[in-house]
Amino acid sequence: MFSNPLIYFVVIPVVMLLGIYLSRSMAQIRSVAVAGSILLTALSVWLIVDYLGLRAAGDMAPMLYRGDWMWFSALNIKLSVGVDGISLAMLLLSSIILLTGSFASWKINPLPKEFFLWLILLSIGVFGFFISIDLFTMFMFYEVALIPMYLLIGIWGTGRKEYSAMKLTLMLMGGSAFLMLSIIGIYYHSGPDVNGAAHTFDLLQIAANDAIPHSWQYFLFPMAFVGFGVLGAMFPFHTWSPDGHACAPTAVSMLHAGVLMKLGGYGCFRVAIYLMPFAAQELAWIFLILTGISVVYGAFSACVQTDLKYINAYSSVSHCGLVLFAILMLNTTAMTGAIMQMLSHGLMTALFFALIGMIYGRTHTRDIRQMGGLMKIMPYLAVCYVIAGMASLGLPGLSGFVAEMTIFVGSFENTNTLNRVFTIIACCSIVITAVYILRVVGKLLFGPVQDEHHLQLTDATWWERTSTATLIICVAAIGCFPNFFANLIRFTFSPDIFAVLK
Amino acid sequence: MDYSQFLAMKQEIALLGVFLLVFLYDLFMPKNSQRGLSGFTIAIFAIFTVSCFCPVFISGHEVAFGGMYVTNPVMLTIKNILNVGMLIVLIQASRWANSEMQVIRRGEFYSLMLVTLFGMYLMISARHFLLFVIGLECASLPLAAMVAFEKNHYESHEAAIKYILTAVFSSAIFMLGLSFVYGLAGSLYFDSVYFALTGADATDPMLIVALAFVMAGVGFKLSLVPFHLWTADVYQGAPTSVTSYLSVISKGSAAFAFMVILTQVFGCVYSQVWEWMLYALIILTITVGNLFALRQHNMKRFLAFSSISQAGYIMLGIIGCNAMGMASLMFYILVYIFSNLAAFGVIQAIENQTGKVDMTDYRGLYKSNPHLSVVMMLAMFSLAGIPPFAGFFSKFFIFTGALSGTESTALYVLVLIALINTIISLFYYLLVVKAMFLSSDEPVIAPFRSACSERVGMWITVAGILALGLVSCFYNQILILCQTWGLPSLA
Amino acid sequence: MTPINPTIPLLILALPLTMFLVLGLLGPKMSHKAAGWLGVCGMGTVLILSYFTAFTYFFSGNEAFTDGVNRLQYIVFNQDWLQFYDKLVIRIGFLLDPISAMMLVVIPTISFCVHLYSMGYMEGERGFQRYYAFLQLFSFSMLGLVVATNIFQMYIFWELVGASSFLLIGFYYQRHSAVSASKKAFIVTRFADLGFLIGILVLSYYTGTFNFTELTSAATANGSYAISETTAFSAFSSFGGATFMGCSLFSWALVLIFMGGMGKSAMMPLHIWLPDAMEGPTPVSALIHAATMVVAGVYLVARLFPLFLLDDFSALTFVTVVGAITAFYAAVVACTQVDIKRVLAFSTISQIAFMMVALGVARPDIHHGMGYMASMFHLFTHAMFKALLFLGAGALIHAVHSNDYTAMGGLRKYMPITHITFLIGCLAIAGIPPFSGFFSKDEILTAAYENSFFWGAWMSMVAALTAFYMFRLYYMIFWWNEPDYSAHHHKPHDAPWVMTAPLVFLAAVSCVAGFIPFGHLVTWNGAPYTIHLDWSVAIPSVIIAVCAIALATFMYKKENPLPDRVAKATGKLWTAAYNRFYWDEIYLFITHKIIFNCICRPIAWFDRHIIDGTMDGFAWVAQRLSIAIRPLQSGNVQYYVWVYISGALLLGVVTAFFMI
């Protein structure tokens, strides 16, 4: 079992949990967290390199590094792991954000030990989710990732934290209620497994069987899509996002917006569309409308917010909406773009939240009307903010651009009038994005200093610099060398693997 | 008469032996060594519990007394599950039982408890309604005495009055239903009734009313809505040890018995009649239980309503009407015992120390008593069905069990309603977590070290919460047993 | 043999980018001087390299660049950057053809001048290093734009120039006006780029390619590409006559792409950002908002010109109309402004519109597509003299510390070099021979008259206005009445050499650029021809220009009440022109009143109260229900039993009812 490299994505965090539990000082906690997440990052980088090598050598299996261990034999529940380029990209994203999040929580107070314990428990859920290809295991990890949010926001958050934490948890659990039903439904219509069992939770097997009756797909697809869509902040199930993000502590916002929301998009294509191609084709239009609304609606809402985190949360609604939107276009290019958008948005929004946290930590306000001219006071953070903003509004050379362009080009491939219309509507979001990003940049960073007291504030410390610089480098890396990532992702979206693309 | 058939009842007989030992110890030991009673009881009950897993108890399908009594490995297992729960309850109760107030009545407490367990054994193993009724009464009447145990507390008396009156009323209803069944089927043997009803007209109003009354009678023990109203009052008024006993052991046995009755006696009229009745009961139970639990402040009362809604989830296992449903039901009971007892363990520890049982008293508990609050949190997460704790698995399996082998959309809708209810339940479980962890107030309860027995109880329950789900052998084993031995007569 | 070492073009792009990164990351650690000279040297190197490249292209006569008759397109390198699917690939490459080679001359020249000039102009400014970093970023983006091998590369760099323009306009970030101007510039051009993007999507969807070489030209034997009407026609026919809202999709695509050009080139109605963009440092205005970036729109249309030709001329007509209206509008507004940079800004708008009109009226059958050549020619000469004018204006502002020409007057005595060079610039733009503007503008007018008399006359009128407002400006600054300069701590004087040297150089170029045989170098299909001045157009336009100058002289040479009287006499019209015909107000109304207040706010409200309210509503309902059913738990055991028995009976009765 431990010869499979993927298992270490769960094992390392578990060891980290133990290490942090045994830590006696803040320094030890930090070193465990940082060392562990560096290890995870290194592991995912190594796996990507190795994966590309295997693919280049002609390995055409849909998933590599497969491992299957029977768990609940009676229900044919297995602990199966396996990754393709998409999961690898997501693993890399998660480990980078965990790393930068650890740096961003360098001085977390109070209860640092508990904070990191929960944070890493959350990351176990995330990593586990991305490596699993067994629906049950996947779902289990999915829920593991959800619940630490409650405590992380509730204890270390700010503002109306108890309300927000509760709302977030309940809404996400509401989504997973639909999801659970859908998963059980899929299970009972999955068709036989290779080992002779009547039903299976194995994603690849279910997709290969393609045995879910069409009438059931009509029922199960919306369930699964809405279930994951809630986490993907799909309109109208997105309202947990602004409140939740606004109240969460920095690292949690980072991890949540950066990675956890990606679980939604990932699940949508990996479970809903992958397993139920028929319904995906038939019902895509409903969700296309919803996600199309998400895209512009989030952007318009962000235009009038005054709280930095709310702005970013609504912007996340818009950008994550674009992810789901692209997935629903059901063609290779758009879906590749969706994954790139996930990566891009993950990094970019983590950067945003990190910066907002750092600014908030200094000024103790997130209201843009009470701040101004920060460029003069904390140039490093301000420049980073501008870069994040530029990435968000899709400046070439940064990650947002390549992702959005891939999505738009891909979406336009779809000749359906509705899709076309919504593609053009979604395109409009790039203008609105520019509006709200520049509004913030103009008010917050530029202009005269609003508050005399702010003049005393200091610029970023070394750990904050590390955290933000890492993210910026990643954002720029995707933006400058998109083809590497596109090729990593595209393999999965071939008609041989994704029935819906036929 | 062939006395060898008593051998089939070896578990019951062993339990009676335990009962007698405890009874005699209480009767004949000098007063100065009375303090050893609880330790003695725990010890011999632990031996009994462990030995029940030994091969000597394991047998195939055995029948005694002309088919009135049946045992098989599935029943052995459910009894073992109850034993484990009982053991934890005993351990947790020992501090309370050793307190000055209870010293003189300790013997009765243990004896009565063992007798109720004996009654539950009979309920589980009965294949004749006479034996079943005896078991039922044996399981519920001594409980009334136990509820009334806190002689100096008015609440205890009121709870006991409510319990005994409702219990008798419900057994009257139950027996009225049985009389109708007898009138229709001419026998009280489960299988005879089953065969008699096989050809019967399912729309016979007499049958339907009989069924409703039988369901009401067992539903009382399970506290299904609308037969649940006694629950909260009794749970609140009873001594906490008794409450925890009521909420898990008594409920667990009743759930199993309910499944046996519905599937093995009325199985033939399944789809026509009781399926819909059960749907209604489940939806009502889960929803009403949840809604009541939303606004409770007394922890015991809160857990009472939570246990009502949990009973609704347990009922989902019956719907599948097959081995998987049964296994899920048993597994659910097992996990529920551990989770709920963990919660009650914490409540008891705090109540014994400070006398506080209100949720507002739990504010800031993490600051003063981190371990207790972590145990409580795990219990709440497990009850709410959060992975990786056992509750998640039991919930997932119970839903899987409910939907196994069905294409019925109505059933999916039912499960969806149950799932949506989990959100409400999550809300109120999180309220407890919120009080303990999120509140920035100064803790109400000062730091203290709980008694050794309480800690042992908590360790066991926490181990259960962590291990029962993640370690797959428990469920796998139960399911295999159920597939081999459970529900033979059903399609 | 490769016709050109690919390292050189690569360096042309890589060097400014490297400089940007170096100056951006290490700049704060450097001294101002070091950073400035690093930037200047970097740009100097780029200048040399691109001159080398351009001259190699034009004059080496290599068969990759010309097949003996026509000039060819040559791709130096073309690297895959992002693949969408098998055919549709974004590449980053380097295309050499007449117009890109011409731009390779224009951009580094102006950029270098500005770099040098800024050493003096920006001396001691906070963020000096940052300024140079941004200049390098801009140069990189602009160069990348012009050498783009495919439309998506162009779009990428198009966005990048937009961003660097944003950063440079907002350079004085503590000034509100600068911040809002930069925001406006970015958002308006962004809006235009939306059209561009959708245009690209449509075009690439039907033609299946982004590459210019596959859209407009065909490969020749030696690996180069020649403009080919056949290829363009196949791109056109790949649309299969698809229509949308009554117009062919092909027209839509072109018009949408042109919309991007309208934004960048400040055509009506997307021109509003350019005058405000003058909030940036003046050298930036010279570089970005006069000479290079703003002509990107013209360049874009020129790039896709073969496609525009195919669209039954309807897209070209659109271009012409937009250009003509803009030219006139901007000229009229320029006559009334008092801020010298604004006058120049409107003049820029007007001149770019000239180029647009030139493209719009160009037809291959009229004088070898003369309009195209004229447009590019004007682009070239305009870049030089407009940069000159802006840099001159910068020197003036540097001297008197004000943009407003009421604070100026009689400066000819104090700043002789500036005065002479500025005058040359004015003469050039007014179209007085032998200055460069005369030649290029004359070609445009000729092309316009060839197309139709109406356009010719219209543009002649605009040319007259141009001469008038430029000399109004000139007189107001250098003559008119001398204000009291003693308030300043020193008298105005000429700038240091780093600032005057570029002025002199550009003035010299403006004097001689008109004699460049442009027709031999830049034509729409690469076929060279010789330009002949059409005297029937040239002589009247010179006369008109002289008359306009005379009028300006009459009105503005000495302080007199005539201008005020004229202003009063024209009344509302003058006020409207002074207020730029209220375009800004209209935009403000639309964005703030309509979009912000009628869309964003309601949506935000809707989200908080309706959507979120619904979610909270569920919780509220649950709580209310919880309260509502509370009496059920009354505490009375008889009541419990009552519920029990009625529940049991109901269960039975209802079931029985449904069963029977």
Place this chain on the structure above:
Amino acid sequence: MEIKLLYYLIPSLIMFCCGVYGFLTRKNMIAILISLELMLNSIDINFVVFNRYLYPDGHEGMFFTLFAIAIAAAETALAIAIIINLYRATKNIDVRDTNKLKG
């Protein structure tokens, strides 16, 4: 005159209903206990007559009745004990006053 099954069942039903009615309306707990006894006894009648009239071959109903009587006795004894306990504590056995636990 032949005595039919129904002649027994109807009084039994009436008895049961009286019991229920008594339970629901009496204030005194002892009276409630008496009502419960009525209900239980009516069930006994049911069993006996069913056995006698419908299934005269066996004795299951009879046996059940015997056990039911015993159980009823036990229940009553226990209930009375608890009522006495309550009476000692509060000097009041009005069922409507024992409603402190609610909500």
